[in-house]
Amino acid sequence: MKVLIRHEKREVEVQGRRRVRELLVELGVNPESVLVIRNAQLLTHDAQVADDETVELRQVISGGGA
Amino acid sequence: MRCQRCKGDATVEVRRHHTAFCNEHFIEFFDRQVERAIEGEHMFVRGERVLVAVSGGKDSLALWDVLRRLGYDATGLYINLGIGTYSEESHQKSVAFADAQGLELLVADIPHDYGMNVEEFARATRRVSCSACGLSKRYLFNRVAVDRGFQVVATGHNLDDEAAVLFGNLLHWQTEYLARQAPVLPSTHPRLVRKVKPLYRIAEREAAAYAIIRGIDYIVDECPNSVGAKSLLYKDALNLLEQAAPGTKQSLYWGFLERGRPLVQAQDNATLRDCIHCGQPTTAEVCAFCRMTERAAERMRVRRAGDAPRAADVPDEVPAAAPSAGG
Numbered sequence: 001m002k003v004l005i006r007h008e009k010r011e012v013e014v015q016g017r018r019r020v021r022e023l024l025v026e027l028g029v030n031p032e033s034v035l036v037i038r039n040a041q042l043l044t045h046d047a048q049v050a051d052d053e054t055v056e057l058r059q060v061i062s063g064g065g066a
Numbered sequence: 067m068r069c070q071r072c073k074g075d076a077t078v079e080v081r082r083h084h085t086a087f088c089n090e091h092f093i094e095f096f097d098r099q100v101e102r103a104i105e106g107e108h109m110f111v112r113g114e115r116v117l118v119a120v121s122g123g124k125d126s127l128a129l130w131d132v133l134r135r136l137g138y139d140a141t142g143l144y145i146n147l148g149i150g151t152y153s154e155e156s157h158q159k160s161v162a163f164a165d166a167q168g169l170e171l172l173v174a175d176i177p178h179d180y181g182m183n184v185e186e187f188a189r190a191t192r193r194v195s196c197s198a199c200g201l202s203k204r205y206l207f208n209r210v211a212v213d214r215g216f217q218v219v220a221t222g223h224n225l226d227d228e229a230a231v232l233f234g235n236l237l238h239w240q241t242e243y244l245a246r247q248a249p250v251l252p253s254t255h256p257r258l259v260r261k262v263k264p265l266y267r268i269a270e271r272e273a274a275a276y277a278i279i280r281g282i283d284y285i286v287d288e289c290p291n292s293v294g295a296k297s298l299l300y301k302d303a304l305n306l307l308e309q310a311a312p313g314t315k316q317s318l319y320w321g322f323l324e325r326g327r328p329l330v331q332a333q334d335n336a337t338l339r340d341c342i343h344c345g346q347p348t349t350a351e352v353c354a355f356c357r358m359t360e361r362a363a364e365r366m367r368v369r370r371a372g373d374a375p376r377a378a379d380v381p382d383e384v385p386a387a388a389p390s391a392g393g
Binding site for chain 2: 006007030031032033034035037040041042043044045046047058059060061062063
């Protein structure tokens with residue numbers, strides 16, 4: 001599957017189907033800090049992503065002192 | 067995973083409540099949390115004019131959207147901070163949202179009004195960028211609200227923002243800041259409007275989920291000046307705890323409001339008076355914003371004087387017989 005990591009402006013290719021939870025562990029991403037989107041739909045952590053699909057990891061943490 | 071309400075496919079997990087929702091019921095949950103915040107903390111009532119601080123990001127646009135949907139009278143205020151393409155894009159997103167929803171968006175333009183941007187304010191006063199930016203925004207939100215007759219300013223600060231600020235203040239035992247951290251800061255001066263944070267019960271991940279489900283086109287890229295900001299470090303640290311123990315951020319912040327804040331509130335005894343330059347409320351003779359802009363303007367004057375063509379000054383200052391001063 002193709003994983004778009006938008007805030008890092010990069011794409012990674014992961015072989016085989018995965019649950020979202022497993023995918024995030026594999027990529028070392030804290031599930032609290034991202035949303036996972038497939039075809040404009042949000043996915044919960046138990047959702048399966050097939051090998052031929054594309055998902056986006058959308059960083060949700062923003063900051064600054066204000 | 068199933069939606070707690072309709073048992074259909076869930077799209078958003080809310081681990082701190084051990085639950086999950088489909089799109090429709092997540093929006094219902096979100097609305098309920100915002101209403102509880104507004105009503106429970108007596109933030110404002112329907113019919114009262116609310117000025118929403120809009121940055122083009124997920125939190126402020128989600129806030130503006132939910133207030134409008136819930137029937138509140140909300141006008142947006144966008145502040146151009148002059149941070150290059152980031153400010154341009156965030157302005158475009160704010161305008162596009164306002165136009166699409168038929169909402170009024172006010173704009174305050176720092177480079178236009180003060181001749182420099184917040185980064186120059188920061189350099190001139192040796193502040194970090196986020197500090198100069200925060201000071202400018204707090205000042206202008208209040209000033210525009212007062213000038214335009216709004217009694218309340220609403221910001222998109224969410225649970226994660228508040229928990230991170232609290233965490234930072236606790237790490238350094240900033241008791242005077244602790245005393246002033248609350249979802250509602252009442253007006254304590256005729257020219258100081260009430261400040262409210264209707265998203266304080268909403269986690270940052272939930273605010274982003276709301277924006278995505280509602281199809282809000284927000285600026286995803288981060289402010290370039292926030293790289294390395296302490297607030298991001300604190301958020302990461304809290305999210306590590308949250309991952310292992312869901313509900314940690316909520317318990318930290320809501321627990322503080324219930325049990326910690328009353329202990330430190332007695333220490334907040336600052337007396338406000340009018341800034342002798344701009345008339346805005348301050349604890350000093352000249353307010354922090356005027357001090358910052360005056361210092362920045364002075365620095366710019368000195369720099370411009372230094373850049374002026376030297377030859378123009380020489381005839382008046384150097385006697386004709388003297389050798390050229392050189393450097």
